[in-house]
Amino acid sequence: MSKIAVITGAGAGVGRATVTEFAKVGYDVALLSRDPDRLEQAAAEARRYGVRALPISTDVADFDAVAAAAETVESQLGPIDVWVNVAFATVFAPVKHITAAEALRATQVTYLGQVHGMMVALKHMTPRNRGAIVNVGSALAYRSVPLQSVYCGAKSAIRGFTDSLRSELIHDKLDINLTMVDLPAVNTPQFDWAENKMGYKAMPVAPIYEPEVPARAILFAATHRRREIWLGWPTVKAIMANRIAPAYADRMLAKMGYSGQITHEPLPKNAPANLFEPVKGNYGARGRFSAKSRTGSWEMFTDRHRDALIGGLALLAGITVLHQLTKKYDF
Template sequence: MKREYPSEFSAVEYSMTQKNPTSTKKPEVVVITGASAGVGRATAREFGKRGAKVALLARGVDGLEGAKRDVEVMGGEALVIPTDVADATAVEAAAQQVEETFGPIDVWVNNAMNSVFAPFKEIIPADFKRVTEVTYLGQVYGTMAALKYMQTRDRGTIILVGSALAYRGIPLQSAYCGAKHGIQGFFDSLRAELSHDKSNINLTMVQLPAMNTTQFGWVKTRLPHKPRPMGTIYQPEVAARAITYAVDHPRREYFVGYPTFQAIWGDKIWPGFLDWYLGKTGIKGQQTDQPEAPDRKNNLWEPVPGDHGAHGDFDAEAWEYSPEMALSRNREWIAAGLGFALAMGAVLMGVKKGR
């Protein structure tokens, strides 16, 4: 059974955290795309705990209403705006509605995505295009909409939810991997432009590992068995905490989970080996032993009805904490400590030689 309270709490502890503590700080105005399920749903809950005003964007109304209840139970306010992020006009209209309802947008989280699980040779052009429009252009359009308002005030934070697959593609997800690579290039370009303009707007990319989200139950697939995340799996709350931390501590990039580091550095050091290794393990590694129903509904073109929550079917395997995120958060202190240790070692060696 899926747990739908945040994974770091027991059910009792969770019920004790519903009321947002009294604060004199003005509530943040936050926009989250892909907010109806998965990482977006968990992130909405995290901002709800902060008492934020959260605008929830996605296509599935059932999931959006569930996310709205979550945010309100946590102590925040929520605004449901059914939106297809592949429609630039709809995204811009959603941003305007948020500004008119909640006030100036402080944070925009680009999270919406979809995929197709199939060998490249079996994907039709329309499906490949659709994945690109949602996963890549959805982030572009969201960033455009956010910047339209943030640039007039010269403040705000935009989070691009990335992936280890932005650095290293894997088999069976060519459309998704290509889109995530595209986001990385877009991010680099826009960062440089904001730097040139001496902008005070923060732009951060949070690179995620495999997550235990609902997408594996509704992704379009041409595989004989049910899709699954490959490698070490993390709960969506791990991603949500990383995203809210990135908002509070803006930096260029955060890496969540050891597999993210593995993918990035492995591809830099030995890309040819990864081609061979992923070709050998990546097909079976993304499928369970259970046959897939040929008539199962998928969310590529239309949302799957119902409220599916944040978690997928892999709670028993999923990690609830990322030690690597702690390292990523504290890399300056770690670097300083290593530098101090090396300096002290040099001093001690000098003393020893002096004797």
């Protein structure tokens, strides 16, 4: 019997790439996002791998809609094994130019969307005492940057909620795997359709990764016991630098945080924005930065092979000690 994965934000970007990764290894997939046409395109791609794919037009900010989608998945596909929270919305702008309605909407999608996913997944997984929930976080949950205050705040909140839930799962002795995958900059369509008040097109901060890289990390997280996965050296560097010298990071980002995220290409007057309504169009997993994007991550390789690496390091340490003892005692 095939396993079943539910993936939010499945119409484009990392969510869409994640659908493909799960379909490749035989998972039946349920695709949740707002735009029904793009969802059907993504579902058709998944079906090429011989799996069932169920697109469900869903606004993750609406708890009742997420709960109804889960019921549909269970009735049409079967018991949910994996739930992946990817969907988000953001605003590129200084805080002084963000309206209360924009901040509310972005928070509802990015933060509450994942909360809703966790709550609904738990409802179905708890009676069976099995399952995996993967929350997609960001390096920006640890080190906020200018122009993305709403997104950074929401990702930080997701981390806090996830940590609380993890302790509760341990207390209740539930065999539900809860993992957070923190991402670096990824080449997705968000930089063409996110709400942008800067007057110029947005861009990810280099180095940039293709969406298939986090998609593989998400699949790995769903099938292995990891508390958290930091994907890419930029993520590791941002998190550790902020722990060591946060004030220095504040000043550096004040100096470089604007130019590193905004291009010199003027934003069209009627540029699309997906904050309140989905943007129509044939968007896929990748955005317009493929020429600059990486297709792999050394940090993900080391995490995938963690046990072998630890064993190898332990063996190397043992050989070194044995060699030193041999020299000392002239064995």
